[in-house]
Amino acid sequence: xxxxxxxxxxxxxxxxxxxxxxxxxxxxxxxxxxxxxxxxxxxxxxxxxxxxxxxxxxxxxxxxxxxxxxxxxxxxxxxxxxxxxxxxxxxxxxxxxxxxxxxxxxxxxxxxxxxxxxxxxxxxxxxxxxxxxxxxxxxxxxxxxxxxxxxxxxxxxxxxxxxxxxxxxxxxxxxxxxxxxxxxxxxxxxxxxxxxxxxxxxxxxxxxxxxxxxxxxxxxxxxxxxxxxxxxxxxxxxxxxxxxxxxxxxxxxxxxxxxxxxxxxxxxxxxxxxxxxxxxxxxxxxxxxxxxxxxxxxxxxxxxxxxxxxxxxxxxxxxxxxxxxxxxxxxxxxxxxxxxxxxxxxxxxxxxxxxxxxxxxxxxxxxxxxxxxxxxxxxxxxxxxxxxxxxxxxxxxxxxxxxxxxxxxxxxxxxxxxx
Numbered sequence: 001x002x003x004x005x006x007x008x009x010x011x012x013x014x015x016x017x018x019x020x021x022x023x024x025x026x027x028x029x030x031x032x033x034x035x036x037x038x039x040x041x042x043x044x045x046x047x048x049x050x051x052x053x054x055x056x057x058x059x060x061x062x063x064x065x066x067x068x069x070x071x072x073x074x075x076x077x078x079x080x081x082x083x084x085x086x087x088x089x090x091x092x093x094x095x096x097x098x099x100x101x102x103x104x105x106x107x108x109x110x111x112x113x114x115x116x117x118x119x120x121x122x123x124x125x126x127x128x129x130x131x132x133x134x135x136x137x138x139x140x141x142x143x144x145x146x147x148x149x150x151x152x153x154x155x156x157x158x159x160x161x162x163x164x165x166x167x168x169x170x171x172x173x174x175x176x177x178x179x180x181x182x183x184x185x186x187x188x189x190x191x192x193x194x195x196x197x198x199x200x201x202x203x204x205x206x207x208x209x210x211x212x213x214x215x216x217x218x219x220x221x222x223x224x225x226x227x228x229x230x231x232x233x234x235x236x237x238x239x240x241x242x243x244x245x246x247x248x249x250x251x252x253x254x255x256x257x258x259x260x261x262x263x264x265x266x267x268x269x270x271x272x273x274x275x276x277x278x279x280x281x282x283x284x285x286x287x288x289x290x291x292x293x294x295x296x297x298x299x300x301x302x303x304x305x306x307x308x309x310x311x312x313x314x315x316x317x318x319x320x321x322x323x324x325x326x327x328x329x330x331x332x333x334x335x336x337x338x339x340x341x342x343x344x345x346x347x348x349x350x351x352x353x354x355x356x357x358x359x360x361x362x363x364x365x366x367x368x369x370x371x372x373x374x375x376x377x378x379x380x381x382x383x384x385x386x387x388x389x390x391x392x393x394x395x396x397x398x399x400x401x402x403x404x405x406x407x408x409x410x411x412x413x414x415x416x417x418x419x
Contacts, residue, residue, distance in 0.1 A: 002153050003418050004181065004384065006411040008032065008042025011390040013187055014061040017042035018157065018386075019050075022150045025128035028053045029146060029157050029183075033064035038101030039094070041065050043414050047073035052127045054134075055079040056159025057143035058086035058224060064094055067108035074115055078125060080134060081118035082142025082262035085255040086224055088113070093248060097304075137161040138172035139363050140225035141262035147175060153419065156377075157183045160387065162362070163369045164196055167232035168225065168263045172365075178379030181419045185364065186388030186410075189396040193366040203230075203359050204237040206323065210355070211241050211293045215319035218354075220307045220334065222300035222326050223248035225363060228256065228269070230296055230325055235272035241293030246279040247306040248298050253278070279306070289313055300326030302333035302343070312345050320354040325361045370396065374404060382407040382419050 001023075008017035014034030020027045028050050034040035047069040055063045055077060066087070069075050079087070091109055095102060119125060121144065124133050129151065134144035139160040146157040156179045158172075165171040193199075207217050221227040227249035234243065245253060253273055260266035277292075279285050289295070289310065299305040302324075314320045328335035333343060338358055342349045365373065374383065383406055385397040393410035400408025411417065 001418050002150050002155065002181075003416055004183070005416045006384070006386065006413060007045055008413065009061075009386045010411050010413045010415070011393050013387055013389065015040055015042045015065075016062050016159070016387055017045065017065070018183060019045065020130070020148060020155065022129050025051045025130045027051060027127060027130055027132070027148070030055055030062045030159065031065040031068065032059070032061040033094075035060055035064070035094070037098070039064065039098055041068070047071070047075060050075050053077040054132065054146050055083055055087065056137060056146060056157070057140055058083045058090055059140070059160070060090055060094055062159060063087045064091060067091060067104040067112050070108040070111040070115070071104060076115050076117050077112065078117045078119055080120065080142040080144055082255070082259045083144070084116050084118055085259060086142060086252060089248065089251045089255065090224065135175060136170055136172060138163060138165070138169045141168060141256055142259075143169075145172065145175075147177070154179045155181045155183070155419075156381075158185055160185050160187070160364055163365050163373055164193075165264070166196070166229055166363065167236060168229050168269060169363070170264050172373075174373055174376035176378065179377060179381040180379070181384065182374075182377060182381045183384045183386060184370070184374070184396070186370070186385045186392045186396040187364045188362065188366045189370055189385075189388055189392040191366055192368060193362050194360055199359060199361065200233050200237065203323065203325075204234060204239060206321065206357065207234070207239065207294060210319070210321040213319060215317070215321060216292055216314055217294045217321045217323060218307070218310050218314050219294065219296045219323050219325055220300055220302050221249070221296055221298065223298035223305075224252050226300060226326050226361065227296045227298065228253060228273075229361065231276055232269060232272045234294065235268075235275065239294075242291050243276045244279060244288060244292045244295045244297075245276050246285065246295065246297040249296065250278050285309065300334070301328055302337060311343060315343055315345065315352045315354050316350070318353040318355075322352065322354050322356045324356070324358045327362070328358075371399065371403075374400060380406055382417070383409070384417065385410045
């Protein structure tokens with residue numbers, strides 16, 4: 001018998017944490033934070049109770065709380081090499097911005113590196129009576145689903161996944177084995193994403209139109225994956241304009257170049273990035289903005305980072321465009337910009353004259369791919385739905401019950417189930 005204990009990511013996006021407990025082992029699948037001031041952590045888990053931690057990918061809502069387990073303990077954690085490198089960048093930045101609110105410091109992040117285990121997709125790892133391996137999740141570079149076996153019981157944890165191939169990631173495949181239980185994300189369980197090819201063509205057309213008319217384009221994008229995806233899209237469509245990459249996306253790009261197998265086509269990715277000017281510092285930033293045609297910079301929700309500098313420079317000129325390519329959490333500057341056309345510049349709410357448009361690029365499976373993935377699973381697994389707004393979790397769990405005639409549950413925090 002295997003016990004699942006849901007400690008985070010239930011009926012919300014952010015703060016994933018699931019314990020898998022067997023007769024001998026206690027495995028923690030991720031321990032993320034919900035970014036904010038202060039950041040929100042999942043339910044309390046005693047470090048001494050754990051045998052190991054597995055992290056599906058580097059986004060802070062899946063990895064940000066992991067240093068907490070290195071205050072006094074020495075637990076091994078497992079992830080792909082790319083995920084571990086990106087976690088270092090993201091968690092370091094979180095500590096820099098939020099150290100006052102965090103229960104750990106750089107010391108714990110450094111200590112964590114000593115117990116880091118980089119594994120490749122398909123590599124089997126044994127922890128007491130459990131065996132697990134990672135499968136490509138197609139979400140961001142290095143992202144993984146976790147395949148777990150305990151005796152004759154089999155569990156799949158999808159973390160965040162995407163079955164649609166993008167410029168830098170392969171799409172996730174439905175695993176062939178029969179599972180007894182599946183824990184699945186539901187971020188976009190009620191939303192269809194547009195067809196990718198058409199979306200790319202529209203995005204590039206709009207950028208060329210602005211640039212040809214003498215304007216500049218600002219693309220606020222997530223620092224991990226989305227920034228690099230946008231540059232790869234422009235490269236694939238043979239865009240020849242002057243492009244800049246700024247903010248944390250620079251360090252992430254270097255990590256991706258250092259681990260070539262983190263992207264689908266390493267040679268093509270390297271060629272795409274070779275045509276981009278990487279900002280080196282403030283002097284460079286101030287001078288080069290005059291030359292640039294397209295600027296890609298975090299944060300993707302316009303909540304801070306170098307994008308704030310570029311908004312100040314570009315937002316009030318009607319010839320320019322701001323093309324938002326990341327999901328906007330309600331209440332963020334990006335969401336408010338899309339709703340009202342206003343943006344805080346030098347602490348004053350200012351009317352944005354630049355053209356503002358949203359392009360629904362996503363690294364998550366939408367409604368139809370999620371349902372297709374679940375239909376493709378072999379056996380009759382119990383399905384546990386997490387990592388979605390309340391209605392998304394409940395919707396997908398109900399769909400599982402009604403359409404697949406399987407046990408479909410949207411668990412609450414600290415609920416336990418056995419299979």
